[in-house]
Amino acid sequence: MRDKPMIDPEFSSIWTLWKNGQIDLTTPLRSPGHQPLQALKEVEKYRPRHSWEAYSQYVRKSTLLYKIAATILCCIFITLMLLTVANLPRYGDPNAPTINEVSERYIEEGTEETGAVNTVAGMILDYRAFDTLGESFVLFTAVCSVAVLMNLSGKRQHIKHTKELINYADDMIVRGVCRLLVPVILLFGIYILLNGHLSPGGGFSGGAVLGAGLIIYSMVWGEEKASRVFPAKLVRLVVFCSLAFYCLAKSYSFYTGANHLPFLIPEGAPGHILSGGLIMPLNVAVGFVVCFTMYSFYMFFRRGRL
Amino acid sequence: MITAFRIILLASLVICAIGTAIVKKPMHAIIIYMAYSVIMSIIWVLLESPDLAITEAAVGAGVTGILFFLTLHRINLIDKDAEHDSRKEDEGEGESDHAR
Amino acid sequence: MEQLFGNLLYNYEEVVAVILFSIGFCILLFSRNLIKKVVGLDIMDTGVFLLLASRGYIAGRHVPIIVDGITTAEYYINPIPAGLVLTGIVVSVSVSALMLSLTVRIYRTYHTLDVDSLYMMMSVSKGGKQ
Numbered sequence: 001m002r003d004k005p006m007i008d009p010e011f012s013s014i015w016t017l018w019k020n021g022q023i024d025l026t027t028p029l030r031s032p033g034h035q036p037l038q039a040l041k042e043v044e045k046y047r048p049r050h051s052w053e054a055y056s057q058y059v060r061k062s063t064l065l066y067k068i069a070a071t072i073l074c075c076i077f078i079t080l081m082l083l084t085v086a087n088l089p090r091y092g093d094p095n096a097p098t099i100n101e102v103s104e105r106y107i108e109e110g111t112e113e114t115g116a117v118n119t120v121a122g123m124i125l126d127y128r129a130f131d132t133l134g135e136s137f138v139l140f141t142a143v144c145s146v147a148v149l150m151n152l153s154g155k156r157q158h159i160k161h162t163k164e165l166i167n168y169a170d171d172m173i174v175r176g177v178c179r180l181l182v183p184v185i186l187l188f189g190i191y192i193l194l195n196g197h198l199s200p201g202g203g204f205s206g207g208a209v210l211g212a213g214l215i216i217y218s219m220v221w222g223e224e225k226a227s228r229v230f231p232a233k234l235v236r237l238v239v240f241c242s243l244a245f246y247c248l249a250k251s252y253s254f255y256t257g258a259n260h261l262p263f264l265i266p267e268g269a270p271g272h273i274l275s276g277g278l279i280m281p282l283n284v285a286v287g288f289v290v291c292f293t294m295y296s297f298y299m300f301f302r303r304g305r306l
Numbered sequence: 307m308i309t310a311f312r313i314i315l316l317a318s319l320v321i322c323a324i325g326t327a328i329v330k331k332p333m334h335a336i337i338i339y340m341a342y343s344v345i346m347s348i349i350w351v352l353l354e355s356p357d358l359a360i361t362e363a364a365v366g367a368g369v370t371g372i373l374f375f376l377t378l379h380r381i382n383l384i385d386k387d388a389e390h391d392s393r394k395e396d397e398g399e400g401e402s403d404h405a406r
Numbered sequence: 407m408e409q410l411f412g413n414l415l416y417n418y419e420e421v422v423a424v425i426l427f428s429i430g431f432c433i434l435l436f437s438r439n440l441i442k443k444v445v446g447l448d449i450m451d452t453g454v455f456l457l458l459a460s461r462g463y464i465a466g467r468h469v470p471i472i473v474d475g476i477t478t479a480e481y482y483i484n485p486i487p488a489g490l491v492l493t494g495i496v497v498s499v500s501v502s503a504l505m506l507s508l509t510v511r512i513y514r515t516y517h518t519l520d521v522d523s524l525y526m527m528m529s530v531s532k533g534g535k536q
Binding site: 059063067073074077078081082085086087088089090091092093096099102103104106110111118119120123124131135138139145149150199200202208270290293294297300301 | 411413419424425431432436460462463464469470472478480482485486488492493495496497499503504506507508510511522525
């Protein structure tokens, strides 16, 4: 029993013949008494134009109309947006209306209330933690959708073209340089992640660098080895636990409605690594989600499964 | 001095964007897009946001570029697989004709 | 004339951001290859981020990381737009990944990346293979 081929043979042969102008789809392809092809029944329902020339002329005219309409739309858009930009406040103006009491509060009392020295990290993980949770969910949804779309499961796992897949580790320079670089990249990513509340960085930046490090690791050491070190169960478990931890850690405000709650990790001295309340664990959680998202994208595009 | 640097960077940003529109092969457009991402990362530093600079450099030039190249590679493999299938079909039909 | 142009001559970043948005929009509308459309979408995204984040810059002030115990708000730039853009950059890569996986699936069924051919094939076959 042969494997079902990927192209519909009837459809592809009709398409080739129609494109070359050899058949006219208004007349049946087989003599009466035989069953017409399945795809032809659909075509007769649709009633296309009378010949290939007429149909291609129709497509060309509608393409021209589309191009003219698109140009006019683009010109209108550009003019409107440039007029808007002309009326915006001046670049670097300290009296702009976007600088109001909200940003003053975040800067002046940010360190006391959140314990973070990096104001941006303190803002997105303490004052506006709900937005970051929503964004982590967006990443998770994207990974699930890509997994559904790119999944090669069952018989197709043993794809015939595995010998055509480019093996990145064949090249000597790539192999030698990356074996030196990968530990450094992973270490740098962990540093950015843990120091999110003290210096530029945080969950997203650290997670992206860690993800890039994992991608290079699986390129050079081989996907089999990488999928043994990070099996699908581990990735799923870590991502789920990180998201669940973030949910639980920051949903107390739905029940208490208060700004702070005395919590396990104290605010600490600003500048110390163990400070900032829950900001460091949340950074680590977001970093894991981003890192495994990038790694999963790579594995699904390359192999079809983790 | 800094203004001149800003203007040069912004102008090269526009040139890169127009470049992706003009080139014919999608592979070249992707390479120009990666250069565009790196220039954008420097502009984030000039606008005093280092978090954005690190993220844009890792994500724009790194991960998005890799995803584009993997897509092109997979499309190539689908082509080779279809060729392989149609060749096997031709051989299969030839054999069944002989068997009859 | 000054009133008509306003601040166009001073806000270089915003003008370039609007130009990038429109270039990305034109690439999205006019190109025939599906992959170049995804690149156009990415360029539109970065144009929007440039417009947003340049609203937070104040001339002569520093990065919003508290140093030397100075907590007055006149010493630092506005940190709020940077926080918004940080989320946006990561969401943009998710959208690109999803679009590219859809492109691969389209290619697996129709074996072409050209939009006009796809339109003709889809209208004839009314949904591809059964």
